[in-house]
Amino acid sequence: MKRSGRFSAAATILAAVGLPFATLGLWSLADRWFFPGLLPQSWGLRAWSYILTSAGGQVVNALWQSVAVAAVTAAAAVLVALPAARALGLYEFRGKDPLSVLLTLPIIVPPLSVAMGLHLWFIRMGLAETFIGVVAVHLTFCLPYAVFVLWGVFANYNPDFESQARSLGASRPAVWLRVMLPMIMPGIVVAGLFAFLLSWSQYLSTLIIGGGRLITLPVLLFALMGSGDRPVAAAVSLVFVMPAFVALLFSARHLGGRSLAGVR
Amino acid sequence: MGSLVLKDLAIHYDRQVVVEDFNLAIGEGEMAALLGPSGAGKTTILKAVAGLLAPTRGDILIDGRAVNTLPPEKRDVVMVFQKPLLFPFMNVAQNIAFGLKMRGDGSERRRTAVSRILELTRLEGLGGRKVHALSGGQQQRVALARALVLEPAVLLMDEPLSNLDANLRQEMRELILSIQSELKITTLFVTHDQSEALMMAQRLALLLGGRLRQAGTPQDLFHRPADPEVARFFGGGNFFKGRLQGGVFECALGRLPVSAASGNGHVRTATIRPEDIQLTLDAAGRPGGLAGRVVRTRFEGTATRAWIECDVHEVMVLTAAGELTLGQEVRLHFPPEKIRVFPEDKASE
Numbered sequence: 001m002k003r004s005g006r007f008s009a010a011a012t013i014l015a016a017v018g019l020p021f022a023t024l025g026l027w028s029l030a031d032r033w034f035f036p037g038l039l040p041q042s043w044g045l046r047a048w049s050y051i052l053t054s055a056g057g058q059v060v061n062a063l064w065q066s067v068a069v070a071a072v073t074a075a076a077a078v079l080v081a082l083p084a085a086r087a088l089g090l091y092e093f094r095g096k097d098p099l100s101v102l103l104t105l106p107i108i109v110p111p112l113s114v115a116m117g118l119h120l121w122f123i124r125m126g127l128a129e130t131f132i133g134v135v136a137v138h139l140t141f142c143l144p145y146a147v148f149v150l151w152g153v154f155a156n157y158n159p160d161f162e163s164q165a166r167s168l169g170a171s172r173p174a175v176w177l178r179v180m181l182p183m184i185m186p187g188i189v190v191a192g193l194f195a196f197l198l199s200w201s202q203y204l205s206t207l208i209i210g211g212g213r214l215i216t217l218p219v220l221l222f223a224l225m226g227s228g229d230r231p232v233a234a235a236v237s238l239v240f241v242m243p244a245f246v247a248l249l250f251s252a253r254h255l256g257g258r259s260l261a262g263v264r
Numbered sequence: 265m266g267s268l269v270l271k272d273l274a275i276h277y278d279r280q281v282v283v284e285d286f287n288l289a290i291g292e293g294e295m296a297a298l299l300g301p302s303g304a305g306k307t308t309i310l311k312a313v314a315g316l317l318a319p320t321r322g323d324i325l326i327d328g329r330a331v332n333t334l335p336p337e338k339r340d341v342v343m344v345f346q347k348p349l350l351f352p353f354m355n356v357a358q359n360i361a362f363g364l365k366m367r368g369d370g371s372e373r374r375r376t377a378v379s380r381i382l383e384l385t386r387l388e389g390l391g392g393r394k395v396h397a398l399s400g401g402q403q404q405r406v407a408l409a410r411a412l413v414l415e416p417a418v419l420l421m422d423e424p425l426s427n428l429d430a431n432l433r434q435e436m437r438e439l440i441l442s443i444q445s446e447l448k449i450t451t452l453f454v455t456h457d458q459s460e461a462l463m464m465a466q467r468l469a470l471l472l473g474g475r476l477r478q479a480g481t482p483q484d485l486f487h488r489p490a491d492p493e494v495a496r497f498f499g500g501g502n503f504f505k506g507r508l509q510g511g512v513f514e515c516a517l518g519r520l521p522v523s524a525a526s527g528n529g530h531v532r533t534a535t536i537r538p539e540d541i542q543l544t545l546d547a548a549g550r551p552g553g554l555a556g557r558v559v560r561t562r563f564e565g566t567a568t569r570a571w572i573e574c575d576v577h578e579v580m581v582l583t584a585a586g587e588l589t590l591g592q593e594v595r596l597h598f599p600p601e602k603i604r605v606f607p608e609d610k611a612s613e
Binding site for chain 2: 158160161163164165166167168169170171172174178179182183185
C-alpha cells in the first residue's frame with residue numbers, strides 16, 4: 001500500500017515534469033509531423049544535425065553568451081545582496097518597511113517597462129548593446145530575489161557565532177571567510193541559483209538592452225521559432241533547458257534546507 | 265595567566281545606562297563570579313572585557329595594561345557564551361582547534377593541544393564527532409575546551425551552567441573547578457544563581473541595577489552583606505528597624521542583645537538569616553527568647569521554612585526541628601553574634 005502510493009506519487013511527478021519535455025524530444029526528432037497524427041509521420045535527425053553542424057557555431061556562441069551573462073549576473077547579485085540582506089536580517093533601522101517594498105518593485109513592475117525605461121538611460125551611459133548593460137538589466141530582476149532569499153537566511157542567523165569567533169582570536173576578515181560564509185553557504189547557493197536561472201531565461205530585456213548584438217540562447221531560440229522550423233526550435237529548447245537542469249542538480253542538496261542552524 | 269582590573273567602568277546603550285561606576289580587581293589565577301539578577305548588566309560587562317563592545321568610560325586592564333582599544337582577537341581574553349555556539353560545519357576537534365588555527369599554530373601543535381584538552385574536559389574519543397551528534401553537556405564542554413585550549417590570560421564565561429539540567433550542572437561545576445585549579449587561568453564568570461556563585465568563586469561581585477553593590481569573598485557577602493538588598497539577594501529575610509543602644513538593639517520585636525557595638529543611638533536596620541534563628545518548642549522549656557505562633561510552613565526537604573508571628577510581626581525561620589503544626593506555640597532565640605546590624609541605614613527614607 002505504502003509502496004504503491006510512493007510509486008504513484010513518483011509517477012505523477014515524473015509525468016508532470018517529463019511529458020512537456022517528451023513532446024519537445026519528439027518534435028526535435030520529427031521530420032514531418034502534421035495534424036491529426038499522434039506521433040510524427042516520419043522521423044529524422046535533421047534538426048539535431050542542423051543545430052550541431054551548420055548552426056552549431058551560432059548555438060555554441062549563444063550558449064556561452066548565456067552562461068557568461070547568467071554566471072556574472074548571479075555572482076554580482078549574490079555579492080550585492082549579501083550586505084543588504086545582512087542589514088535587513090540582523091538589524092532594526094528606520095525605514096526598513098518602505099525599503100522592503102522598494103525592493104519588491106522590480107519584481108512587480110513588468111520587465112518590459114523596466115527594460116524600455118532603462119534603455120534610454122543605458123544609451124546615454126553607453127551601456128546599451130554591451131555585456132555589462134545586459135548584466136545590469138538582468139540584475140534589476142535577479143537582485144531582489146537574491147536579497148529576499150538571503151534575508152531569510154540572515155533572519156535565522158545568530159551573529160553571536162561571529163562574536164565567539166572574534167573572541168577566539170579570529171580577525172574580522174577571517175570571521176567572514178571562515179564563519180559567516182560556511183554558515184550561510186546553502187543560502188548563497190540557493191540565491192545564486194535563483195539569480196542564474198532568472199537571468200538564463202531572460203529574453204525581452206536581453207533583446208532590448210542587447211539590441212540584437214548580444215545573442216543569448218533565448219534570443220536565438222525566439223529567432224528560430226519565428227522561422228517556423230519547429231523541430232529545430234525543439235532541439236534548441238532542449239539545449240536551452242540542459243544547463244539549467246544541470247545547475248539544479250548540482251545544487252539540489254542545498255535546496256532541501258539542510259540545517260543552517262548549527263548548535264546555538 | 266593575568267590579573268584583571270576594571271576601573272570606573274561605564275557602559276551606555278543608546279543613552280541608556282547599563283553599567284555605571286563599576287570597579288573590580290581580580291588577582292592572577294583567581295576564580296571570580298559576577299552575580300546579579302538577569303538584566304543587571306553582567307553579560308554586558310563580560311562583553312566589554314572581551315572587546316565585543318566598547319565601554320563608554322573607564323579602563324579595562326589586563327596585567328596592568330589597558331586593553332580598551334585592542335580588538336577582541338588581540339586581547340588574550342576568551343569568552344565562552346551562554347549557548348555553546350559550536351560551528352556546525354566543523355567536527356569537535358576542528359571546533360576546538362579553531363582558535364589555535366587563527367593564531368597560526370601548526371597542525372602538529374594543534375593536534376597535541378587538542379588531544380590534551382579533550383582529555384582534560386573528558387571528551388576523549390569524541391574529536392571526530394559532528395557537533396550535532398553531541399549531548400547538551402558535551403556541547404558545553406566542547407565550548408569550554410575551545411576556549412581553554414588557547415590558555416588565555418583571562419577566561420570569561422557567561423552562565424556556563426544555565427543550559428544544563430541539575431545533575432549535569434553539578435558535574436560541569438566540578439569539572440570547571442578542577443580544570444581551573446589545574447590550569448590556574450584567571451576566570452570571571454557570570455551567574456544569576458547565588459548558590460552557584462558561592463560554591464565556585466573565590467571572589468564575588470554582586471551587581472544590582474548596573475551598579476556594583478558589594479565585592480569580596482563569598483563569606484563576606486553571605487555573612488556580612490553591605491545592605492539589606494544584598495542580604496535579600498542571598499536569601500536573607502527578617503529586617504527590623506530599630507535603635508542600637510549599648511549592645512542592645514531596640515526594635516519592634518523587643519530588646520535584642522547584639523554583638524555590634526558602634527553606632528549607638530542611630531536608627532539602623534538589623535537582620536538575621538532564617539536559618540540562624542533557633543526555634544524551640546514551648547514544651548522544651550528553654551527559658552528566654554521570643555514567644556510566637558506558627559502561621560505558615562513550607563517543607564523544603566532538609567529543612568522547613570516557617571513563619572512565626574510574634575505579636576504583630578512575622579519572623580521567617582528555617583528549621584530542622586520536627587514537624588510544625590499551624591497555630592503551635594514556639595519560642596525563638598536570636599544568637600547575638602548572628603544579628604547583623606547594617607552600618608548605614610540605606611533602607612531608611
